[in-house]
Amino acid sequence: MARKNLDPSSSPRALLGAELRVARERAGMSQAELGERLFVSGSFIGQLEAGTRRMHLEFAKQIDEILSTGGFFARNCGALAKSKYPNHFAEAAEAEAETKTIREYAPLALPGMLQTKAYARAVFIAYQPTATEEVISELVQNRLDRADVLSDPTTPLFWCVLDESALRRVVGSRAVMAEVLRHIAALIRTRRIFVQVLPFSAGAHSSMGGTLKLMTFEDAPPLAYVQGNAIGVLLDDPATVARHSLTYDLLTAGALSPSESLALIESVAEDYEHDQHA
Template sequence: MDSGHRQRTPRTPREKYGAELRLRRIAAELTQEALGEHVVCSPTLISHFEAGRRLPSPDDAQRIDRALGTDGFFARWLQDLDTKYADHFAAVAELEQQARLIQQFALSLVPGLLQTDDYARAVFRSYRANHRPEDLDRAVVIRTERARVLEGPDRPVLWTLLDEAVLRRRVGGGQVMAGQLHRIAELAEEGRLRLHVLPFGAGAHALMQSLLTLMSFEDAAPVAYVEGLLTGHLLDEPALVRESQTSYALALSDALSREESLALVRAAAEEHERGQQH
């Protein structure tokens, strides 16, 4: 690629949906405000649809089709885009499928791509006040399906940086936790991920305020993703992505070596198996 050509931001299916909606709205000579009146929603929500940040409901999509005279086009396309993920994470899950390099940092729990079924079930159970077994089963299956991106010859290069707190917090009991840590160690030993641990002894570090995922692509600009309770932010502004990359590099520089990290993960797994607490 010509070094003088600015790389595009990767487009997810929902962003393509939004771009097509914008083109059809402009062709119909409607403003966002005018389309919002037809759909019975705010112009801001139309803006979110067009930017790919939100998807319309099935009823909204039908009203869009009527307003634009698109004969069910957007309602039919929406069925293919109906996502099983939360709105703030749906685009991230799509981009994981395109990434050639994923660098993830976890502050307090094992990243979703690496979670075992038992660990994931314990995580989901912890924040659902009235959980039903079938709901937990579905959530675990969805998370397991995400991890398939790590299988096959075209899987992305995966770097995983874990705060030591991830190893020490006993999720699901000693045996579940031990199984989870052994799984991470096995993936590292097989060369399927590059593993580093930030020990408590490192003190303050550049990522101690948030989890972070960086994704790089063959034909698009890199992105960063940060997440908090019930919310997440996908960052594509070049300056913010560069700052996120710098923070990751700084934290990585404070981490243990691969060999030391693997030994610590294995030792923590054995401690959980013996029921020891920290």
């Protein structure tokens, strides 16, 4: 039976994933069997079906051939191709909107979902010093939009480990730092997020290589996202995700308690405010 093109005004990834599940089951294949034909894991197929990962054109063409879907998936990949985020981060940002839990380690800069407008602006100007004001404003707004997932009072659970250097590095100005740290403290005090600070005194630790984000979902396998300078990798291999999960557990073990962390965040914010007045 011929399929109609998906409506791009709806959720393209979710709709395409649902169609993939129907087509796969009609062909009598398990997720692992389809994954084997595509040289990916069964969990990757599960994430495509749940809409937590984007289907790329090369996979869509192979799926059409394997499941005899008459080019349906290749035709509809266009609805997924556009993203307001950089290519290396697009899939991770889209997955955030579907998460049950997010656990993140931020070594140098405060997490994007916790940034204020002024802080985000200073970060993007540092990243792209020759960009126009229009470009910077769009980047800032896109980053602020990601924080919408925290508008729900309970879901997702957001747990972050901040390296002390992220608190101490002055981004923008001392006024900007005071504002963003007060913002984070307010989220903590309303019990919307959990934050621990990894102090300088912790010394060497399990994630000195860079940032780490772990995401779990209601009906799809977990993902890990690691990021460097203008590069990021979304990982779904169960053993790799488990290893990164252990890394995060070790970070929390070496960090200050939530109450001690809040006290430090508010103390550093107060210092920034005092420096302004001085």
